[in-house]
Amino acid sequence: MGPENSPELQEDELFEHHKFVAAKGQEPLRVDKFLMNFIEHATRNKIQKAAKDGHIWVNGATVKQNYKVKAGDEVKVLFEHPPHEFLLVPEAIPLDIVYEDEVLLVVNKPAGMVVHPGHGNYSGTLINALLHHTDNLPTNSNERPGLVHRIDKDTSGLLLVAKTEDAMTHLAKQFFDKTSEREYVALVWGNLEDDEGTITGAIGRHPKNRLQMHVFPEGETGKEAVTHFKVLERLGYVTLVSCKLETGRTHQIRVHMKYIGHTLFNDARYGGEKILKGTTFTKYRQFVENAFKILPRQALHAKTLGFVHPISGEMMRFDSEIPDDMSNCIEKWRQYSKHSQ
Incomplete structure (x- = not known):
């Protein structure tokens, strides 16, 4: 147990x-x-x-x-x-709003911003910013205002927010029914064997470390999880991949990529802040350390988001640029792989 x-x-x-x-x-x-x-x-x-x-x-x-x-x-x-009401205080924090209408909005979340208040993060969260921006956000089943889904603190990218109860119900059902579209871009350690593939394996809490999730391949515990990946660019000791989520489990891409032997670059929680592939040369170690400084977080960006609008029925798709910290790190590896061949 x-x-x-x-x-x-x-x-x-x-x-x-x-x-x-x-x-x-x-x-x-x-x-x-x-x-x-x-x-x-x-x-x-x-x-x-x-x-x-x-x-x-x-x-x-x-x-x-x-x-x-x-x-x-x-x-x-x-x-x-702090008292619960302290956790839901509106704060005037700038938001990068990609799209907004009367029932929903799409936000481009920067890396480092926590999505909702909780232990150790009682202010400065996306929810605090949303409460300042919009009145009367509906709450989801976890009583988190406006949230249809979440992305991790140190993951950047697109997040969908509902502004009405009806929109929340409609959009949450799309995520539950796996009809929403979500594509992430990740830089992972190692050179993937296949150009594309699907990772399956139930995800649950790690039995010995609650801060980590873990794959249970037999499905004996955890929840079903499916990730489709495709290689975008091979950069020697690291690979740039696209990951499409069929399910949305906590840390899903981070855990699934580690499970197949390709931990995300600089993902400290799952061991990616160590040099997992490459040589022992001092010069190479220095290069990787510099790459870690350029990108001081896991190399993961929620790039695209697609869903059906709850009122118009129109299919809506949004795309976001890979942020500078991650794109600069990718470019550094690109140059290194060219010169080391």
Whole structure:
């Protein structure tokens, strides 16, 4: 049985509550390090403060930060948390709006912008900006205003937002029925064997690290996931690929590409910030380090988006330019591959 996470707000909204069950294969590990693996944006200081305040329990008893978590332990932690209404404050943050009408809008999200408020990111999110831009956004099933789908903080690109309840229902159904069109461009480690193909494999939480997703090829856990890929350009030790999503699971492209042995370039969460392909020459290592500096995030951009308009019934398609950080990194690899042949 893998870890189970049930974040829930306390009645008085003063705390953020997490609960985990350590997996069967869990080696003894200090509880502060264990929680660092499971809670995004939780700093060691914040975890240690929770321990000092008596807000970490293992199997119902409070523990200190050096307690060693073992397989089967139930770990609970309470963090101080801003009131819920604080999370949904309109903020005057500029938005790159590609299209807007009375029922929806399409935004080009920059890398580094969190989509919705949550643990560690209570302001400066896309939702905060949207609430300033538009009144009375409808909420989705997760009570996130306007969101039909999401993209990761460090992924750039197109995002669809509903402005009415009817539009939310209509557009969400298209994503559920897999009739929406989404194409991403990714720079991945290695030279793919095939020019195109399809990756299938259920995606669920990693059994030992809640911050990662994991492919379960037998489908024993997780949700069905399908990614279609096509090679756009081979650049020696890295490859530029187009990925079309049939399903939209958390970290889907990042996890599926790692699963077939081609982790996204500089995807720190999945090991792509290491030199996974290439030589051991100092000059090459220096080149890759410079490429990481140019693109200090995973090389992933949500380039195109297509859907049927909920009122007109018209098929709408939008395209976005690959942002400078990613295009400059691609060009750097392009020049390197030319000169190293």
